[in-house]
Amino acid sequence: MSDQMRGTSNEEVPVTADPGKPPAGTAGAGTADLTLDATVAAAEVPPELIAQSLGEYVRASWARVRAGNSGVLPVILGLVVVAVGFQIANSKFLSALNLVNLFEQSTVYMLLAMAEIFVLLLGEIDLSVGLVMGLGSVVVAELVQPTGANWPWWAAIIATLLACAAVGAIQGTLVARLKMPSFIVTLGGLLILEGVAIIVLGGSLVGIGNGGFVNEVYLYNIFWGTFRPVVGWILLVVLVGIAGTGLWLQDLRKRRRGLETAPRSLVAAKIVLMAVAGAAVVAICNVNRAHSGTIEGVPFILPIVLVVLIASTALLQRTRFGRYVYAIGGNAEAARRAGVRLASVRIWCFVLAGLISGIAGILFASWQVSLTTNIIKASNSYVLLAVAAAVIGGTSLFGGRGKTIHGVLGGLVIGGIYNGLYLLGVSSQWIDVVVAGVLLAAALIDVLSRRGAPGRA
Structure with missing residues (x-):
């Protein structure tokens, strides 16, 4: 298991790179049939380390919710x-x-x-x-x-x-x-x-x-x-650019080292979500909010x-x-x-x-x-x-x-x-x-x- 903490259980359950196989050292009755849902629920592993596609990520996340780890939902x-x-x-x-x-x-x-x-x-x-x-x-x-x-x-x-x-x-x-x-x-x-x-x-x-x-x-x-409206858009582009580049480079480093990583579609979805949410906030803040005069900007x-x-x-x-x-x-x-x-x-x-x-x-x-x-x-x-x-x-x-x-x-x-x-x-x-x-x-x-x-x- 990666050295990053993956939940709050007092015991870590080892998870192999292949979610369809039982973790090492846990062979026994029924372990050969571990599914993606069971692996995520049992090990509290972040779904992005198990899923191989955006659809699997959604299903793995839902499995964690059913298991009691609802996250930010x-x-x-x-x-x-x-x-x-x-x-x-x-x-x-x-x-x-x-x-x-x-x-x-x-x-x-x-x-x-x-x-x-x-x-x-x-x-x-x-x-x-x-x-x-x-x-x-x-x-x-x-x-x-x-x-x-x-x-x-x-x-x-x-x-x-x-x-x-x-x-x-x-x-x-x-x-x-x-x-x-x-x-x-x-x-x-x-x-x-x-x-x-x-x-x-x-x-x-x-x-x-x-x-x-x-x-x-x-x-x-x-x-x-407040910032001038144009400065708000510049800040958004810079921040999303830095965050998006960081996520993408992190994904590339993990793949080059042969480590488990999130599907690229999920990485792209996170970047798009950040951009959309940020654009919504900047757009709202740039509306003139004054009853008289001008108050606008982030x-x-x-x-x-x-x-x-x-x-x-x-x-x-x-x-x-x-x-x-x-x-x-x-x-x-x-x-x-x-x-x-x-x-x-x-x-x-x-x-x-x-x-x-x-x-x-x-x-x-x-x-x-x-x-x-x-x-x-x-x-x-x-x-x-x-x-x-x-x-x-x-x-x-x-x-x-x-x-x-x-x-x-x-x-x-x-x-x-x-x-x-x-x-x-x-x-x-x-x-x-x-x-x-x-x-x-x-x-x-x-x-x-x-x-x-x-x-x-």
Whole structure:
């Protein structure tokens, strides 16, 4: 089996290059009749490594769904239900103005969910990501104040990211080295960070961009700024070109080495899908959204989230560190016996969670424009939305299964629910009830899928 992690089962089942033959060492009654479906379901092998055509890939993917490994299918269906349901209830939901607002508002949920996923993959939890975001927003806002520190905007951003990563390192060390429960460590961290953020804020309102000072304006435009329409199309061509070339070259390298690889039709389909989805987003963003004047173009924050997604996906799916993360989440003792340095990997996951939460904090400060004590206290609730987005997207609460794309998709669902219910005039209390219900449903699906999956109790 390839050295890349292929699921979350505690035992790996060897799979031969020929899916029609039984795995080596498993000869016995009935093994000679292993089919494509049975092989995929039993071994939890990614279907692209088994299928020889696009049709076989679809069939193998459906076999994994029936076996309890549904992947992103539920969240995709959830997005469709949210979009169709709210559009029927309010025709403004799928308007260009509202969709761009939805994309923008969901970015904070997406980033916090991606941060949380690094910890959830270990089978741990970080309850402090919301307040790490809050602390980051206060630090970056205070550092660019012309009457205060008056740092250059880029230096303030770097300092903020380092501070948030340091918080993750401290909490990760307490969990990994001192064996303290992550729930207790991050709960304590949550309370400490809330107090520290309020102390740094000093009880006063801190504004961003209102005075027209250069560093404040740069920070303000991180969330509210947009690219010119033509730049959006150029970015799309460049990003799809880079991603498509990378997929194609990876396929060529595997074929030259005689390794199992996805059908070329599947690789081409992925590239086309990326191009179509990207073109749809750019086209929507380039529509003039202003009631008067002109507001058009792709928001700056969308490429920022995309870069975080690509980098985190590459780290988890294409590096030894990523394989170690999945190994620890699947079976920590087996990973330790295999030579994985558990403490080091765990600490780095908390560091990455803090770093990405810091990025969310910078966007949060830009989004809010002005920060107050009440806003910082309210950021505490974002941890629940982060966990909800991750779980709704398909990440397991029990460790070993999940991808950062799950955080992006789950964040869109959370953002869509909030946005749609707000359009319908539903109060914030009832919106929280609905989101909590969706979270419980996603957690229930996670539990049931574990019970139904091979090798799970």
